[in-house]
Amino acid sequence: MGVPIGHVSDSLDNVTSQLSQHLPTTHTRRPRGPTLPAHRLPDLPGRVAIPGQSRGAPGTRPPLEWFNDAPGPDAERALLSCLHSARWARLVAGHRPYPDTASLLAAADEATYDLSPEEIAEALASEPLPSLPEDAYSAAHTALNAAHAAYEAKFGHVFVICLDGVPEPEVLDRVLEDIRSRLANDPHDEQAITRDQLRLLARERLNDALKGREELREQPR
Numbered sequence: 001m002g003v004p005i006g007h008v009s010d011s012l013d014n015v016t017s018q019l020s021q022h023l024p025t026t027h028t029r030r031p032r033g034p035t036l037p038a039h040r041l042p043d044l045p046g047r048v049a050i051p052g053q054s055r056g057a058p059g060t061r062p063p064l065e066w067f068n069d070a071p072g073p074d075a076e077r078a079l080l081s082c083l084h085s086a087r088w089a090r091l092v093a094g095h096r097p098y099p100d101t102a103s104l105l106a107a108a109d110e111a112t113y114d115l116s117p118e119e120i121a122e123a124l125a126s127e128p129l130p131s132l133p134e135d136a137y138s139a140a141h142t143a144l145n146a147a148h149a150a151y152e153a154k155f156g157h158v159f160v161i162c163l164d165g166v167p168e169p170e171v172l173d174r175v176l177e178d179i180r181s182r183l184a185n186d187p188h189d190e191q192a193i194t195r196d197q198l199r200l201l202a203r204e205r206l207n208d209a210l211k212g213r214e215e216l217r218e219q220p221r
Contacts (some may be wrong), residue, residue, distance in 0.1 A: 056196060062103060079092050082201075109203060121157065127198075127201075144176065147202065151179060164200065
């Protein structure tokens, strides 16, 4: 049974007005990747990563070069770390080789636009909730839990948002503001927003992997 949206909005208003009084002035670095409790983490069997360790070390290859030359199944498994859609991974891997990162990111964008509603649902099923600063005030987590429950009850899938470029002190307010705003959307409008947020998330993760900013490890098959 979903949480009434009006009740969630009141809770969010109360929490937001108190955040400045309770949140510390400094925050730890926001971790990337899944941040759900263990029972909510997506299961991505066979996931591998685009090697990101080549940052001038001798004997290593640039990640884009590895990606262009990797066998198809390896390249697709690497892409599933960025967006868990089998067709998206096939589309992006199938257009190799890419001359530069910009071309790869453009192809990733285009492949997201080509996904059907069912394929978007497949990707959403493995998405974690937005990550928050580790020292966020506990009342904010309580309000967000209620908001996420209301969102999932209305739209039938997890709330996703790309936080790339959002300063650390503004992350919590941005998530609170966006989930409250998007709860008022009709399903058709929210579907379009969700697709675009997935596109931005996939782009961010792929760009991070290519630049070696994430330590992504091969998962057991």
